[in-house]
Amino acid sequence: xxxxxxxxxxxxxxxxxxxxxxxxxxxxxxxxxxxxxxxxxxxxxxxxxxxxxxxxxxxxxxxxxxxxxxxxxxxxxxxxxxxxxxxxxxxxxxxxxxxxxxxxxxxxxxxxxxxxxxxxxxxxxxxxxxxxxxxxxxxxxxxxxxxxxxxxxxxxxxxxxxxxxxxxxxxxxxxxxxxxxxxxxxxxxxxxxxxxxxxxxxxxxxxxxxxxxxxxxxxxxxxxxxxxxxxxxxxxxxxxxxxxxxxxxxxxxxxxxxxxxxxxxxxxxxxxxxxxxxxxxxxxxxxxxxxxxxxxxxxxxxxxxxxxxxxxxxxxxxxxxxxxxxxxxxxxxxx
Numbered sequence: 001x002x003x004x005x006x007x008x009x010x011x012x013x014x015x016x017x018x019x020x021x022x023x024x025x026x027x028x029x030x031x032x033x034x035x036x037x038x039x040x041x042x043x044x045x046x047x048x049x050x051x052x053x054x055x056x057x058x059x060x061x062x063x064x065x066x067x068x069x070x071x072x073x074x075x076x077x078x079x080x081x082x083x084x085x086x087x088x089x090x091x092x093x094x095x096x097x098x099x100x101x102x103x104x105x106x107x108x109x110x111x112x113x114x115x116x117x118x119x120x121x122x123x124x125x126x127x128x129x130x131x132x133x134x135x136x137x138x139x140x141x142x143x144x145x146x147x148x149x150x151x152x153x154x155x156x157x158x159x160x161x162x163x164x165x166x167x168x169x170x171x172x173x174x175x176x177x178x179x180x181x182x183x184x185x186x187x188x189x190x191x192x193x194x195x196x197x198x199x200x201x202x203x204x205x206x207x208x209x210x211x212x213x214x215x216x217x218x219x220x221x222x223x224x225x226x227x228x229x230x231x232x233x234x235x236x237x238x239x240x241x242x243x244x245x246x247x248x249x250x251x252x253x254x255x256x257x258x259x260x261x262x263x264x265x266x267x268x269x270x271x272x273x274x275x276x277x278x279x280x281x282x283x284x285x286x287x288x289x290x291x292x293x294x295x296x297x298x299x300x301x302x303x304x305x306x307x308x309x310x311x312x313x314x315x316x317x318x319x320x321x322x323x324x325x326x327x328x329x330x331x332x333x334x335x
Contacts, residue, residue, distance in 0.1 A: 002081070005028045011080065013069055014300030019031070030109070032105075036083040038070060089112065138239075154176065176239075252287075273307055282310070
């Protein structure tokens, strides 16, 4: 039986940063994650993808950000239970919860911080009849290592940030890059849209809007993608890889049965401290929802900071919390 001050469900970037903020308040944390490594989606889905909106880093690879976060929290000695899914929780005292994983591991804590990102997730697949036949044989839904596509012909599909970012990145890696999108307008960041348009005008990528992939051709391995264009009709384009980036389909999994207020696969919280309707349980990061919610890592960092302040008062109602700047105490002063 593991006992701690804050049980963090989800070892993604927001969960990791929670350890730091809790550590400043002398609260110990234990993280549980279904993935076999810390880092969440940053480690599992796109470790080599550059991130541009982390303060102080004009650009940082997702995997590198995880390494920096782990280095930052190391002085506070968090515990980890990885490769196990948080399955159930039960109240075992006035202010104590016991969480049990799918493998029987148990953790007790007065506070639970759910930082599970999108929860359990799977990629949204395009409505192409034989797409499953080519999975891992030319069709990929996640780019883990862009070097895998070095000097290869690549067709990406999608209109969000992921499709735009990878189109920009792979334009310097692959021998040929095509981006197809069923609309003229994109959902991604305006700056990324502008960069993609510039690449298309310079002839560095092939941009096909008002288009969608409707067929895959190959004998065991993908060789061509059939694209339906609004005005040009059907186009057959040879390729080595087809990467549909239509986002992830989130599912809360067992968390949905914990008595929390849920709205469209997200946990409703009070923005005062990101507490849920269940005392002692908080939700931070992409897994929560509230008016004006933005699913950004830096927003999750902010939520984790306020959550830890509230958690301290919940655990220690008779103690006065004295806020101190790290610029005054440093980190060692909080250990």
